[in-house]
Amino acid sequence: MNTIQVFRSGAEDRTAQAVFAADLNWAQEQGINVASLSIAMLPGMKDESAGLTRFLLSGDGDVLPVTLLNGELCLAGRYPSRGELIRWSTNDFSIISGQPNTLPIVWQRLLDSNGDTCPRCRDTGDTVQKAYHRLQAILAPLGIEPRLEVVALDEVTFAAATMESNRVWFSGLPLEDWIGAQAGSSRCCGACGDSDCRTLDIGGATYEAIPESLLIRAGVIAATQLRWSDSVVASAESFCSTNNKCC
Structure with missing residues (x-):
C-alpha cells in the first residue's frame, strides 16, 4: 500500500483546514494509508526535487501545504481531494517518466490598434514574465519546462467579451481553478475605456493586476500534478462504485 503524507501549512485558512480534516477522517475510515503532519516535519525529498523543496520550505509564494506519495512530491499549494487520496492509494499509480514534461501557460489581454493596453494588464504582463522565469528555475529539478504563450485580443473581440482580457491558464485550466480564486470585475481605464x-x-x-506570488503558486500546483499519470482514474471510480462512496 502506498504511503501518503500531508504536511499542513499554518498559512492555510480555517475553512480549508476543516474540509481537509473531514476528508482525512473519511480516507482513514476507507483504509487509506494517509497521515497529517506539521509542515515543520517535512523531510528532505529526493535529489531531483531539491530546488523545489527549498522553495516550498521558504514559504515564498505561499505554496504550502505539501503532499508526499512514498516520499515523492505529488501536490503543493492545496490539500488533496478525496478522489486524489483514493487514486494515490492504489498500487499502480506511477510518476510519468521519459521526456521532460511541459507546463503550458497562456496569458491573454487587450491590445488596441496603437499597441496599448490598460494599466492592470500592463502590470500583470510584468508579473507574468517574472513568474514565468522563476518557474523555469523552480521546476527545472522536476524535469518540467514552463512554456509561455501571450495572446493579444483586438478591440472588437474585447468589446464582445471584456472578461476575457487579463486571463491566465496553466495546463489548460484557468488560474482561478488552481488556487481556489474567483473572477470578479471592476471599472477599468486606459485602452479599456x-x-x-x-x-x-x-x-x-x-486584485486588478495579478500578483507574481499567485501565478507562481498556480504554476507549482499545476506542475506537481503533471508528474503523475492518470492511469488509475478508472480504479478510483471503481473504488467509489464498489464501496458505494462518493469521492
Missing part, C-alpha cells in the same frame, strides 16, 4: 474588466478575488482580497 470605461468597461468593467476582470479582477481576481481570493482570501477576501481583490
Whole structure:
C-alpha cells in the first residue's frame, strides 16, 4: 500500500483546514494509508526535487501545504481531494517518466490598434514574465519546462467579451481553478475605456493586476500534478462504485 503524507501549512485558512480534516477522517475510515503532519516535519525529498523543496520550505509564494506519495512530491499549494487520496492509494499509480514534461501557460489581454493596453494588464504582463522565469528555475529539478504563450485580443473581440482580457491558464485550466480564486470585475481605464474588466478575488482580497506570488503558486500546483499519470482514474471510480462512496 502506498504511503501518503500531508504536511499542513499554518498559512492555510480555517475553512480549508476543516474540509481537509473531514476528508482525512473519511480516507482513514476507507483504509487509506494517509497521515497529517506539521509542515515543520517535512523531510528532505529526493535529489531531483531539491530546488523545489527549498522553495516550498521558504514559504515564498505561499505554496504550502505539501503532499508526499512514498516520499515523492505529488501536490503543493492545496490539500488533496478525496478522489486524489483514493487514486494515490492504489498500487499502480506511477510518476510519468521519459521526456521532460511541459507546463503550458497562456496569458491573454487587450491590445488596441496603437499597441496599448490598460494599466492592470500592463502590470500583470510584468508579473507574468517574472513568474514565468522563476518557474523555469523552480521546476527545472522536476524535469518540467514552463512554456509561455501571450495572446493579444483586438478591440472588437474585447468589446464582445471584456472578461476575457487579463486571463491566465496553466495546463489548460484557468488560474482561478488552481488556487481556489474567483473572477470578479471592476471599472477599468486606459485602452479599456470605461468597461468593467476582470479582477481576481481570493482570501477576501481583490486584485486588478495579478500578483507574481499567485501565478507562481498556480504554476507549482499545476506542475506537481503533471508528474503523475492518470492511469488509475478508472480504479478510483471503481473504488467509489464498489464501496458505494462518493469521492
